[in-house]
Amino acid sequence: MDARDPQRRVTVVVATRNRREELVAHLGRHEGPVVVVDNASTDGSAEAVRAAHPHVQVVELPRNVGAVARTVGVRLARTPYVAFADDDSWWAPGALARAAAVFDAHPRLGLIAGSIAVGPEERPDPLNAVLAASPLGIPTGCPGPALLGFVGCGAIVRRSAFLAAGGFDDVVRFPGEEERLALDLFDAGWRLSYVPQIRAHHHPSPRRGTDERRQAELVRSRLLTALMRRPLRVVAHELQGALRGGRTGRRGLLGALPRVPAALRARHRVSPTTEAALALLHGPAPTDPAAPEESP
Numbered sequence: 001m002d003a004r005d006p007q008r009r010v011t012v013v014v015a016t017r018n019r020r021e022e023l024v025a026h027l028g029r030h031e032g033p034v035v036v037v038d039n040a041s042t043d044g045s046a047e048a049v050r051a052a053h054p055h056v057q058v059v060e061l062p063r064n065v066g067a068v069a070r071t072v073g074v075r076l077a078r079t080p081y082v083a084f085a086d087d088d089s090w091w092a093p094g095a096l097a098r099a100a101a102v103f104d105a106h107p108r109l110g111l112i113a114g115s116i117a118v119g120p121e122e123r124p125d126p127l128n129a130v131l132a133a134s135p136l137g138i139p140t141g142c143p144g145p146a147l148l149g150f151v152g153c154g155a156i157v158r159r160s161a162f163l164a165a166g167g168f169d170d171v172v173r174f175p176g177e178e179e180r181l182a183l184d185l186f187d188a189g190w191r192l193s194y195v196p197q198i199r200a201h202h203h204p205s206p207r208r209g210t211d212e213r214r215q216a217e218l219v220r221s222r223l224l225t226a227l228m229r230r231p232l233r234v235v236a237h238e239l240q241g242a243l244r245g246g247r248t249g250r251r252g253l254l255g256a257l258p259r260v261p262a263a264l265r266a267r268h269r270v271s272p273t274t275e276a277a278l279a280l281l282h283g284p285a286p287t288d289p290a291a292p293e294e295s296p
Helices: 020-027 045-052 068-076 095-105 126-132 159-164 178-187 211-229 232-243 246-265 272-282
Strands: 010-016 034-038 057-060 081-086 089-091 109-118 155-158 191-202
Touching: 010 020, 010 068, 010 095, 020 034, 020 045, 034 045, 034 068, 045 057, 057 068, 068 081, 068 159, 081 089, 081 095, 081 159, 095 109, 095 155, 095 191, 109 126, 109 159, 109 178, 126 191, 155 159, 159 178, 178 191, 178 211, 178 272, 211 232, 211 246, 232 246
Parallel strands: 010 034, 010 081, 034 057, 109 191
Antiparallel strands: 081 155, 089 191, 109 155
């Protein structure tokens, strides 16, 4: 077997919960080994996968752990690289082999963000253009624009870098879980890069929460990520934004409160280098005279 074959280089990890039909329909599209991590589904997803795709490794978790399910899958992988997919997404033919070659050629590359085509119409995800225009440019060691963020179902990681950065944590969960991981990878000196030639397909499932709920969950995730990694003035800025964000903001804040102790236990600020990169992307961190000061 060719060492460049994705069956020897890239494992696909699929985290799922209660989307049996989409999961079973799309699993056959994946190249290479596949690990499905089921977040305590109640619709018979695991049994259906075993019946339809007996070659797929299935892990049934006793409770819904959110994005941590992906970390469980990465730990089980035996390949140097791991591609993430949702139960309603898959990677284009040849994308994984191409990704492995890019990783091999760039030893400090920790994560590839691929382009995403949405729906049967293959519409470019609006995020593609945002990533392509990254203000961080293309520094040495990057095969494309440098990043400080990504979308889970459009990402492929170097397994060793992902695990050293702690993988996805049990504080943020879904959605918005990518930001803390991106910060920690970048802070450890790994490159994150957009490579549009590596493409993922995403056909969003109709079994999705409301937009209001998702927006509230993103508010929650931004608050918790800031609390874990950013200066206190940034935490204060996110808190003020949540309080001014009406019902959605208040709902996000209430969702964050039970996880604050865990976020504080995991807190350590990213380096000035990472803060400088964030300033290039989003502008300088807010200065609030009322926000508490802290040492770096």
